[in-house]
Amino acid sequence: MADEKNETKVDSTLSKGLAILETLAAATDGKGVTELSRELGYTKSNVFRLLQTLKHLGYVKNREDKSYTATLKTWQVGRHTIENLNLRDVASEEMRYLSRETGETIYLAVRENLSVVYISKIDSIKPIRSWNPIGGSAPVHCVGAGKAILASNYTTLRDAVKGSLTRHTDKTLTRITDLDADMALTLERGYSYDSGEFREGIISVGAAISLPDQETIASVSISLPEVNLGDITKEKLGALVVEAAAKVSAKLQRF
Structure with a gap:
């Protein structure tokens, strides 16, 4: 019981959003809501909502075919980490x-x-x-x-x-x-x-x-x-x- 109490609480929304971002950053092509939902095991509505948040923050963008890709902002964050x-x-x-x-x-x-x-x-x-x-x-x-x-x-x-x-x-x-x-x-x-x-x-x-x-x-x-x-x-x-x-x-x- 003590171990359970000391376990770090993970924010599920944040972890799901980061999982989506990592998946898009690693992809060589865009991915749609359905594809991300299938790969990550999240509901389509959850994936869509998180994508809209990431898009608003500038980390993902829509392609003409309605799929999503990571933007250079993700790369810039990584570069700042390396530079520091x-x-x-x-x-x-x-x-x-x-x-x-x-x-x-x-x-x-x-x-x-x-x-x-x-x-x-x-x-x-x-x-x-x-x-x-x-x-x-x-x-x-x-x-x-x-x-x-x-x-x-x-x-x-x-x-x-x-x-x-x-x-x-x-x-x-x-x-x-x-x-x-x-x-x-x-x-x-x-x-x-x-x-x-x-x-x-x-x-x-x-x-x-x-x-x-x-x-x-x-x-x-x-x-x-x-x-x-x-x-x-x-x-x-x-x-x-x-x-x-x-x-x-x-x-x-x-x-």
């Missing part, structure tokens, strides 16, 4: 893991136009190290952090980046056909590789961090002087960074 997240805190555990495993410099970065900006980092513990300040930036096409984000959005960003392939070392990819191949390989293996394309002798690997809708919003990367590789391979570094990015992305699923 402290991504540094969300990714901190995985960054510490990468630091322990490699002893090298770990970066968390976001894209800003055709650059990446480092918003968090853990410094290397080794005498010879890679270094960029928090708030520092680099071209998106020639560092691991940037290339991971670029690959995930390459269809959209290709034309823009095509005219901005600035050379920084003799290894920088300055021909769009070479970048095309590199982006395809990045997507295939799941991580990017910078062979010293921004700074001589400094290599990096990166992996994309994505929202539940698969939109890439950031990347995590390992950066190190090539002389530090020793017994560890770029494939091993790639596997580590892919694992870390996947765990951060999974955390974002819960927000």
Whole structure:
């Protein structure tokens, strides 16, 4: 009896309205009152009444065929939630893991136009190290952090980046056909590789961090002087960074 008294009371009207909204947001096409009633097990009159409320509030709209779809207001609410997240805190555990495993410099970065900006980092513990300040930036096409984000959005960003392939070392990819191949390989293996394309002798690997809708919003990367590789391979570094990015992305699923 005590357990029953302590159970959280759920407002049935609110829960039904949210169920309708979630169903519409997940649908690839509009849904009518009858279809929603059948899928959710609600009466048609209840579904219709809740749809009118959601429509009045701007969360759903009618299509010409009288079906209903979710509006961008639903997406905007989700975006505000993501924007209010402290991504540094969300990714901190995985960054510490990468630091322990490699002893090298770990970066968390976001894209800003055709650059990446480092918003968090853990410094290397080794005498010879890679270094960029928090708030520092680099071209998106020639560092691991940037290339991971670029690959995930390459269809959209290709034309823009095509005219901005600035050379920084003799290894920088300055021909769009070479970048095309590199982006395809990045997507295939799941991580990017910078062979010293921004700074001589400094290599990096990166992996994309994505929202539940698969939109890439950031990347995590390992950066190190090539002389530090020793017994560890770029494939091993790639596997580590892919694992870390996947765990951060999974955390974002819960927000």
